[in-house]
Amino acid sequence: MIGGGIGSSDNSIMRESRQLVPLLNIDSPHTWSAMEVRKLRQNLLRWYRRYRRPLPWRDTPTPYRVWISEIMLQQTQAKTAIPYYSRFLERFPDVESLAGALEHDVMELWSGLGYYSRARNLHRAAKLIIEKYGEFPRDFPEILALPGIGRYTAGAICSLAFNQAQPVVDGNVRRVITRLEGIRSGAREAFFWDRMSAWIPEKQPSDFNQAVMELGAMVCVPSHPLCSRCPVEGLCEARRLGIQEAIPAVRTRRAAQQTPVVLLILEAKNRILLTSLQKLAIVPGQWGLPCSRFLHGES
Ligand code: SF4
Numbered sequence: 464m465i466g467g468g469i470g471s472s473d474n475s476i477m478r479e480s481r482q483l484v485p486l487l488n489i490d491s492p493h494t495w496s497a498m499e500v501r502k503l504r505q506n507l508l509r510w511y512r513r514y515r516r517p518l519p520w521r522d523t524p525t526p527y528r529v530w531i532s533e534i535m536l537q538q539t540q541a542k543t544a545i546p547y548y549s550r551f552l553e554r555f556p557d558v559e560s561l562a563g564a565l566e567h568d569v570m571e572l573w574s575g576l577g578y579y580s581r582a583r584n585l586h587r588a589a590k591l592i593i594e595k596y597g598e599f600p601r602d603f604p605e606i607l608a609l610p611g612i613g614r615y616t617a618g619a620i621c622s623l624a625f626n627q628a629q630p631v632v633d634g635n636v637r638r639v640i641t642r643l644e645g646i647r648s649g650a651r652e653a654f655f656w657d658r659m660s661a662w663i664p665e666k667q668p669s670d671f672n673q674a675v676m677e678l679g680a681m682v683c684v685p686s687h688p689l690c691s692r693c694p695v696e697g698l699c700e701a702r703r704l705g706i707q708e709a710i711p712a713v714r715t716r717r718a719a720q721q722t723p724v725v726l727l728i729l730e731a732k733n734r735i736l737l738t739s740l741q742k743l744a745i746v747p748g749q750w751g752l753p754c755s756r757f758l759h760g761e762s
Pocket of ligand 1: 639642643682683684688689690691693694695696697699700701702707
């Protein structure tokens with residue numbers, strides 16, 4: 464991702480500038496004329512065709528490939544997901560092969576990617592698709608009803624694979640809209656979906672959705688957006704007001720929790736006892752040393 468972190472002194476400046484920015488009323492956001500919407504679409508589509516990253520899931524956007532990539536990209540950066548995606552597609556090239564796989568094999572390929580319920584849901588959904596439809600469904604409500612698929616992923620599959628005018632809203636899209644609109648706070652989730660629904664064109668909805676997400680990933684980045692390279696700079700309220708660095712407000716992260724554990728190493732005849740782990744495993748069901756949570760005061 465382009466753009467780096469900010470130092471502590473920059474942080475304090477940022478905090479001050481945020482405090483000085485008066486709040487806009489979200490009930491009266493910027494009204495877009497038809498000409499502005501047309502310009503927004505044209506500029507974004509032109510920029511996307513020229514500058515989009517050559518990501519492997521963009522080569523052949525079948526519903527299966529879009530689905531796998533979108534699930535992998537949840538909470539995961541593209542560069543991390545790419546090798547997992549390639550290995551997964553090599554082993555399970557289509558929904559039939561995934562539906563027929565053992566859960567253990569699916570989890571093994573997911574190992575290291577985190578958020579393991581994603582892999583279990585993929586497997587469950589693949590079985591369901593084959594049992595119920597025989598092939599990947601095309602309708603938004605049917606896709607949305609599959610395990611592990613929310614509005615964003617269903618929209619991505621419909622638009623990217625089937626070229627249906629279904630909007631998507633992820634973190635990148637939210638940030639781009641927040642800045643284009645110059646919103647300091649108070650925007651509800653429905654607002655972002657409404658905006659994307661109004662902007663998405665009937666022609667090329669796939670490229671439009673990807674263009675907004677790509678802009679958020681490469682140009683309208685969280686810290687120090689690259690406004691001078693932005694194709695929609697002239698339409699951006701935050702840029703006009705000079706507040707693009709101050710919005711959206713940064714959310715404070717929860718501190719990571721540590722869990723002390725005790726491990727049992729039992730060795731006999733050159734063999735070590737392993738057990739199928741559940742609660743304390745990174746991948747539930749994975750094999751590891753017997754272990755349990757270490758409670759304070761235990762010896
Ligand atoms: Fe983001 Fe800057 Fe473009 Fe506005 S002009 S959308 S803040 S990159």
